Amino acid sequence: MDKPVVNQSTIRKMDPVALLKKNAMLIILVLVYIFFTAMTGGRMFRPNSFNSLINQNAYVYILGCGMLMCMLTGGNIDLSCGAFVCLLGAMGGMMMVYWRMGTPLSIIALLALGIAYGCGLGALIAYVRVPPWIATLAGYLAFRGLGTAILGVSSTNSISFRDSPDFLNMFSGTLFKTPEGEMNWPCMIVGIVAAALVVLMVFKTRSTRLKKGYEVDQLAMDVAKSVLGVAVILLVMYKLALSGGIPTVLVWVSAVVLFYSFITSKTTIGRHFYVVGGNIEAARLSGVNTKRVMFIAYLNMAVLTTIAAMTTVTRFTAANADAGKNFEMDAISACVVGGVSASGGAGTVLGMVIGATLIGVINLGMFQVNLDANYQRVVKGFVLLAAVVFDILSKQKQK
Amino acid sequence: MTVVAAYLIYIAWELFQDQNAPNTSMPPWVAVLFAVLFVGAAGGLLVMAWKLWKKGGEEDKEEKARKNEENSLK
Numbered sequence: 204m205d206k207p208v209v210n211q212s213t214i215r216k217m218d219p220v221a222l223l224k225k226n227a228m229l230i231i232l233v234l235v236y237i238f239f240t241a242m243t244g245g246r247m248f249r250p251n252s253f254n255s256l257i258n259q260n261a262y263v264y265i266l267g268c269g270m271l272m273c274m275l276t277g278g279n280i281d282l283s284c285g286a287f288v289c290l291l292g293a294m295g296g297m298m299m300v301y302w303r304m305g306t307p308l309s310i311i312a313l314l315a316l317g318i319a320y321g322c323g324l325g326a327l328i329a330y331v332r333v334p335p336w337i338a339t340l341a342g343y344l345a346f347r348g349l350g351t352a353i354l355g356v357s358s359t360n361s362i363s364f365r366d367s368p369d370f371l372n373m374f375s376g377t378l379f380k381t382p383e384g385e386m387n388w389p390c391m392i393v394g395i396v397a398a399a400l401v402v403l404m405v406f407k408t409r410s411t412r413l414k415k416g417y418e419v420d421q422l423a424m425d426v427a428k429s430v431l432g433v434a435v436i437l438l439v440m441y442k443l444a445l446s447g448g449i450p451t452v453l454v455w456v457s458a459v460v461l462f463y464s465f466i467t468s469k470t471t472i473g474r475h476f477y478v479v480g481g482n483i484e485a486a487r488l489s490g491v492n493t494k495r496v497m498f499i500a501y502l503n504m505a506v507l508t509t510i511a512a513m514t515t516v517t518r519f520t521a522a523n524a525d526a527g528k529n530f531e532m533d534a535i536s537a538c539v540v541g542g543v544s545a546s547g548g549a550g551t552v553l554g555m556v557i558g559a560t561l562i563g564v565i566n567l568g569m570f571q572v573n574l575d576a577n578y579q580r581v582v583k584g585f586v587l588l589a590a591v592v593f594d595i596l597s598k599q600k601q602k
Numbered sequence: 603m604t605v606v607a608a609y610l611i612y613i614a615w616e617l618f619q620d621q622n623a624p625n626t627s628m629p630p631w632v633a634v635l636f637a638v639l640f641v642g643a644a645g646g647l648l649v650m651a652w653k654l655w656k657k658g659g660e661e662d663k664e665e666k667a668r669k670n671e672e673n674s675l676k
Contacts (some may be wrong), residue, residue: 336605337606497627575626575627576620577633580616584610584636585614588606588643
């Protein structure tokens with residue numbers, strides 16, 4: 204096997220200021236977490252808090268991936284995803300509970316509905332050139348009303364899924380369940396394997412880049428990244444192991460996040476999203492089918508909304524008219540806080556995950572300290588405003 | 603920017619609606635103050651967004667004029 208060629212010029216010098224700027228959100232996340240852990244007397248560090256964080260924010264991670272793809276194309280958003288979750292929940296309830304279609308057929312029908320909506324929305328935005336915020340605003344206004352009308356068949360305006368255990372177990376519950384407080388060894392083994400894969404990936408990437416003569420970070424940086432990754436994974440999996448096992452929804456979230464991480468960083472179609480958002484005219488002149496990229500962004504968002512809808516209704520074991528409320532704003536906030544540019548062309552899945560986790564930690568922390576609902580709104584507003592101002596100032600400094 | 607501005611206005615509206623709610627510990631004048639702050643911030647973001655959009659429009663016009671000039675020279 205050939206030894207990697209290492210030239211001095213291929214090793215990136217470590218700039219502490221640039222490092223701090225690049226990892227600002229991660230540092231803020233750690234500080235906020237420590238702050239709330241101290242404020243709650245350690246309750247944030249308990250196993251069930253980790254479980255709650257994942258279960259309560261699963262929809263943000265899933266929708267955040269879709270919103271990221273839309274925002275990459277030029278700061279475009281989807282305002283209809285929350286209301287679409289309500290409609291899909293209502294339709295799912297009708298199919299499974301009233302029409303007795305069975306779980307597999309109902310899931311296929313819901314996915315077909317999501318794909319149909321995504322195709323229609325994508326065509327409207329990409330080919331008819333309706334501005335995305337107008338096209339999706341129509342959905343925002345219409346779908347909740349439609350969902351509420353469908354749920355009107357029940358006197359309580361909600362449909363329970365308690366008689367569909369297959370559906371509930373597919374998207375909620377726990378894998379390899381054990382009593383709380385007892386060590387769940389399958390969960391720990393999954394954590395150890397995941398941690399080992401992270402280390403392998405970091406050093407494989409380094410080795411590949413060195414062979415090709417690309418610039419790499421100093422070895423200490425890669426070691427630090429690996430240690431941090433391993434520590435976070437093992438801590439989270441240890442806490443989940445003590446809280447009863449791996450939440451089923453974590454499997455879905457991990458699959459979605461890893462898939463989109465791969466798409467955005469390793470595939471041509473993923474790069475096309477960045478190019479379209481960076482300069483749409485240059486992308487078009489370079490041979491990128493910009494209309495197709497826009498179409499795929501909104502089709503993709505609709506499919507992810509369908510998955511998020513299924514995780515949401517199974518979490519509450521019922522479809523109700525309030526399902527999906529403010530989901531679109533949570534997804535947009537996760538992207539903006541995670542460093543996705545409001546004008547498109549920049550942003551990563553990892554950034555969105557950090558943004559979503561930060562917002563989740565802030566929400567959970569405020570809930571655990573019993574902060575008044577009005578103060579919670581103020582905090583959310585300031586966090587979003589700070590993220591947008593940070594984005595604007597960064598762009599101005601670049602210019 | 604426009605969407606963030608709209609969300610800030612929505613938060614301001616919720617604060618204003620809840621200022622006299624019985625189960626809140628936030629004094630009404632604080633709720634109104636924060637609401638006004640958020641509306642002001644939203645206004646600032648909307649002005650910035652409008653300036654960027656206007657600048658983009660002017661750049662498009664300059665680009666078109668340059669292309670027309672090049673075409674007429676050919």
